[in-house]
Amino acid sequence: MVFSFILTFTISVVAAFDDECVKCDLRSSYCKTWENMTRSCECRDGFARISNGSCAMVSDLARGGMGMPPDSEEDEPFCVLGQAEKAATRILTELLSKYDRNLVPKMKGVDVDVELLIQRVSEISEIQSSSTMHILFSQIWHDPGLSFEHEEGAHCLTNLSLSHRMVDNIWLPNVCIVNSKGSAIHKSPTPNIFLAIFPNGTVWMNYRVVVESPCEMDFSFFPMDRVMCTTIFESYAFNVGKVRLHWKRQGQPVEFIDDVKLPDFHMTKFVHEKATFIYPAGVWDQLNIKLLFRRSYGFYILQIYLPTYCMVLISWISFWLDRRSLPARVTLGVSSLMALTLQYSNVSRSLPKVSYVKGLDLFMFGCIVYIFLSIVELAVVGSLEQRKQQRTNGDGDFLSDDDIKKNIFQRTFSTKSFKSGYGARHHQFSECASPEDGGEWPKTRTEWAERTYVECPEPEPPESNRHPEVENDSNNKMLVLVRQRRASRKRRKRLMSGKLFQRWTAEDMDRFCQKLFPITFTFCNLIYWMYYTAKSKD
Numbered sequence: 001m002v003f004s005f006i007l008t009f010t011i012s013v014v015a016a017f018d019d020e021c022v023k024c025d026l027r028s029s030y031c032k033t034w035e036n037m038t039r040s041c042e043c044r045d046g047f048a049r050i051s052n053g054s055c056a057m058v059s060d061l062a063r064g065g066m067g068m069p070p071d072s073e074e075d076e077p078f079c080v081l082g083q084a085e086k087a088a089t090r091i092l093t094e095l096l097s098k099y100d101r102n103l104v105p106k107m108k109g110v111d112v113d114v115e116l117l118i119q120r121v122s123e124i125s126e127i128q129s130s131s132t133m134h135i136l137f138s139q140i141w142h143d144p145g146l147s148f149e150h151e152e153g154a155h156c157l158t159n160l161s162l163s164h165r166m167v168d169n170i171w172l173p174n175v176c177i178v179n180s181k182g183s184a185i186h187k188s189p190t191p192n193i194f195l196a197i198f199p200n201g202t203v204w205m206n207y208r209v210v211v212e213s214p215c216e217m218d219f220s221f222f223p224m225d226r227v228m229c230t231t232i233f234e235s236y237a238f239n240v241g242k243v244r245l246h247w248k249r250q251g252q253p254v255e256f257i258d259d260v261k262l263p264d265f266h267m268t269k270f271v272h273e274k275a276t277f278i279y280p281a282g283v284w285d286q287l288n289i290k291l292l293f294r295r296s297y298g299f300y301i302l303q304i305y306l307p308t309y310c311m312v313l314i315s316w317i318s319f320w321l322d323r324r325s326l327p328a329r330v331t332l333g334v335s336s337l338m339a340l341t342l343q344y345s346n347v348s349r350s351l352p353k354v355s356y357v358k359g360l361d362l363f364m365f366g367c368i369v370y371i372f373l374s375i376v377e378l379a380v381v382g383s384l385e386q387r388k389q390q391r392t393n394g395d396g397d398f399l400s401d402d403d404i405k406k407n408i409f410q411r412t413f414s415t416k417s418f419k420s421g422y423g424a425r426h427h428q429f430s431e432c433a434s435p436e437d438g439g440e441w442p443k444t445r446t447e448w449a450e451r452t453y454v455e456c457p458e459p460e461p462p463e464s465n466r467h468p469e470v471e472n473d474s475n476n477k478m479l480v481l482v483r484q485r486r487a488s489r490k491r492r493k494r495l496m497s498g499k500l501f502q503r504w505t506a507e508d509m510d511r512f513c514q515k516l517f518p519i520t521f522t523f524c525n526l527i528y529w530m531y532y533t534a535k536s537k538d
Helices: 002-021 058-064 083-097 165-170 298-320 327-348 358-393 401-406 415-419 422-426 444-450 486-497 506-537
Strands: 028-034 038-044 045-048 055-057 110-125 129-144 160-162 174-177 183-186 194-199 202-217 226-235 243-247 254-257 266-279 282-295 412-413 453-457 477-480
Touching: 038 045, 045 058, 058 110, 083 160, 110 226, 110 266, 129 226, 129 282, 165 194, 174 202, 174 266, 226 266, 243 282, 298 327, 298 358, 298 506, 327 358
Parallel strands: 110 243, 110 254
Antiparallel strands: 028 038, 045 055, 110 129, 129 202, 160 194, 174 226, 183 202, 194 202, 202 226, 226 282, 266 282, 453 477
């Protein structure tokens, strides 16, 4: 019995509380829950409780001078379901019948609050230098000619929510996006326009718009660059004397429904500010919203940088190949250079044709230079290898005894020519006999150094072929070239000693490039990445 009594009492108390909240008028009062879990109807701001327990507007109480509204002293009128719609139609008809949409609502001008809700940023185009955004664009202003708070039945209406067709029947501040490349109101399926008129004459109009705004792009640090997209709102028809624009003065004027997610950009921050612009017709207010993006360069690392590194490394394989395999080494360098050129042309096709050097251009040019130098190294190696072969074939300072015997340059001179002074002035000769005849050749290098030619008897021709006019045996001599001229040898030595790499072999050049190219390439890349990553974070 006790338990059933407590349960019945609790249910009755809760029902009493619920009955208390049932009396709440959503327009003038609301149900408030207190700390002790009790609930009651409390008056909203601008309303005061009167003697019968209901809430009345403070302005009505001031005019009536009594503790109850002037139109009712006993009971507050209640709103009947279905009557509010009829009252709204009647009120709207009466308002528009005496309303002139061509006149500015106030002589001193209208203050318009702008609110922006960015639904989505769908694209940023480098070629067009623009961004595409879907926004909810709101304008809020006060129009005394649309106030209906004193009309009959107005207490049953929180606002007049109207169709997009009614937009043409009221005065508009004509706020537009002056720097847009294109914009359109969404139609899904009807134009997405929201229009609401509050009892005190406040007008709230909202558009759902897709807008293409210009973006400032500087590709000097591409692909670690930044992009700033700016959208400017301005009253196209009215200057500051008629319309003054403000970002919404209560609350956050710019908000995002969701995070901005783009495949190649991420938003770092946004800035909204107010400015003025002077036209020949006067001064206009401008509201700017700037969205700052940073490029995500992970795609370019995978698709450009890593393949380019591979091409450069492939061109260096020729340093470890056989020096005599010049066709294979040339093929590696030329194929790497052609592949790199094709890769760079594919990247340039997706970017605007700017006249300054981009960050990626600097990287690609450096890689092309390294591949080109690897091909030049092949030419140097080939030249050094050819010189080595020439030295191996006997291009020395002195000739051995066997070489002299095998490689004899002979010329026949008459004794008269030597007596005329040619041989005495320009050559030193020595009488010699053939080793087969018992003669001896010079044995030491010192003896060879003192002679330019060795004079030996020329063999006699056969008796049948001897011409009577030919001189005697003693008048004919055979000259053997022993060594090069001293002056020519000295001049060549001076040229050889003046060049650093003249004494290098092809093997030395390959070993030098095996170390030089990777070390310098790594050093240049460290400088490149440290500089551009630091610039991208500024």
